[in-house]
Amino acid sequence: MDRFDRQLMDFVRSWAPYGGPPSDEVMLEFGMTREQLTERITLIVASEQARREQELHRPWLRMPSGRPAAVHDPTDARR
Template sequence: MVGHRGTAARLGWPLDSRRRPRRGQPTPESFTMISIDDQEMVELARIWYRYGGPPADEILVRFGIGRVTFHRRVLGLISTRQFRSLLTIEDRTAIERVANGHIGITPVGRPARTGPIGAASQHIR
């Protein structure tokens, strides 16, 4: 009896259950937890996206990583199921736009700027 309860408790299954979950049923091990650092990264990106993203020194002090690494991680995090359900579509889209800009990815259909603002319009005339 002790072995069964110990195994069930170790696996995270309810102690009153005498059976293991059927194949295909989720077990506690199949759920992924969102870490505090992941939550803080996405929250920082959400707060700062209106201003072009968080300052590089803030990212370095809080997470010990550079700006490009931060934005790559944020892009990976907000594409997961857990964060898709926590962010509005508007916030997620805006965060993606800012993060892509910091890592050098331009939106589809828009040419990358290579010079100062307005330089492209001078060549059109």
């Protein structure tokens, strides 16, 4: 999910308690109709679900955390 997708999701979440965003707010914020926003959100959710399913079934494809794993070196004299 890219930055724009996150902005869309945050926007929709913020309006969720009120029944969703009004059409004029959607147009003002993102330059799209409410129907276009709904289609885009549906696509984002579906792609995120597919990505998570893939991770569950193929954990070796997960992105590394960015922190190298600690490896014990038996030849290291410092203990």
